[in-house]
Amino acid sequence: MINKQSHVPVYAQIEEQLKTQISEQKYPVGTMIPSERELATQYKVSRMTVRQALAELVKDGLLRREKGKGTFVANPKLEQPLNGLTSFTEDMRSRGLEPSSQIVVFEKKKAPFDVRKDLMLEEGEFVYYIIRVRNADGEPMAVERTYLPVHLFPRLDMTALESSLYSFIEKQYPYQIGNAIQQMEAARINKEDATFLNVRPDAVSLLIKRTSYLKDGRPFESVHSAYRADRYKFISEIKR
Ligand code: 16G
Numbered sequence: 001m002i003n004k005q006s007h008v009p010v011y012a013q014i015e016e017q018l019k020t021q022i023s024e025q026k027y028p029v030g031t032m033i034p035s036e037r038e039l040a041t042q043y044k045v046s047r048m049t050v051r052q053a054l055a056e057l058v059k060d061g062l063l064r065r066e067k068g069k070g071t072f073v074a075n076p077k078l079e080q081p082l083n084g085l086t087s088f089t090e091d092m093r094s095r096g097l098e099p100s101s102q103i104v105v106f107e108k109k110k111a112p113f114d115v116r117k118d119l120m121l122e123e124g125e126f127v128y129y130i131i132r133v134r135n136a137d138g139e140p141m142a143v144e145r146t147y148l149p150v151h152l153f154p155r156l157d158m159t160a161l162e163s164s165l166y167s168f169i170e171k172q173y174p175y176q177i178g179n180a181i182q183q184m185e186a187a188r189i190n191k192e193d194a195t196f197l198n199v200r201p202d203a204v205s206l207l208i209k210r211t212s213y214l215k216d217g218r219p220f221e222s223v224h225s226a227y228r229a230d231r232y233k234f235i236s237e238i239k240r
Helices: 010-021 034-042 049-057 090-093 113-119 158-162 163-173 191-197
Strands: 063-068 072-074 080-082 099-110 127-138 139-149 177-188 204-214 219-228 234-235
Touching: 010 034, 010 049, 010 080, 090 099, 090 163, 099 113, 099 158, 113 139, 113 219, 139 191, 158 163, 191 219, 219 234
Parallel strands: 080 234
Antiparallel strands: 063 072, 099 127, 127 139, 139 219, 177 204, 204 219
16 A cells, blocks of 8 residues: 555655545544554554654644544535635625634724725824634634724724624615725744634644725725635636
């Protein structure tokens, strides 16, 4: 099963085989896979090599470790379509997951330079600055840092942010959300976000920056989101 002459490192071969076994449901979601010792005996390799293969699969989000219990097949990543302008709440509900938010920061301050550019604000204008941890069925998925111009939303309280910002905007104001420009990049997670998301400090996140506009063209939010790369993948349909 393992080819020690191959240019492909042994740990990578084991990783590949485990991946196949997971996709073929030899180990279905939620089941415990054999221990490092058992796999080392089975593949006739050292435990170090097995550990390396498992570490890669944990990093990729296929396996998860539970302290003192073992290594389990993780839930598949959430697939997030990139084709529509949806809210976190809508995204979670459409998958049958219960969205919730933890508000970590909620303050009014003068808009920083970059935010002023995004939101077309003059120097000295105020924004709300909000940090929210977004959960799906209680599991932290993303951290969002949102800037909203105060002049557009003179009444905005914490309760609006505990549920859905987009539905608050569309219900409480005569505004219609139009479109957004998004950028995405991969990054090693920062310390603060690792704590918020309850992931290891060397985890990878997908950073998304979104500037959203009302139908009349006015920008209404500038958001930086860090999504867990081990729990998320983004899908888009592209046409020729
Ligand atoms: C999404 C948006 C974010 C928006 C939020 C509103 C991305 C990358 N970001 O998380 O810009 O503020 O939804 O969600 O998709 P809410 O209506 O549930 O508060």
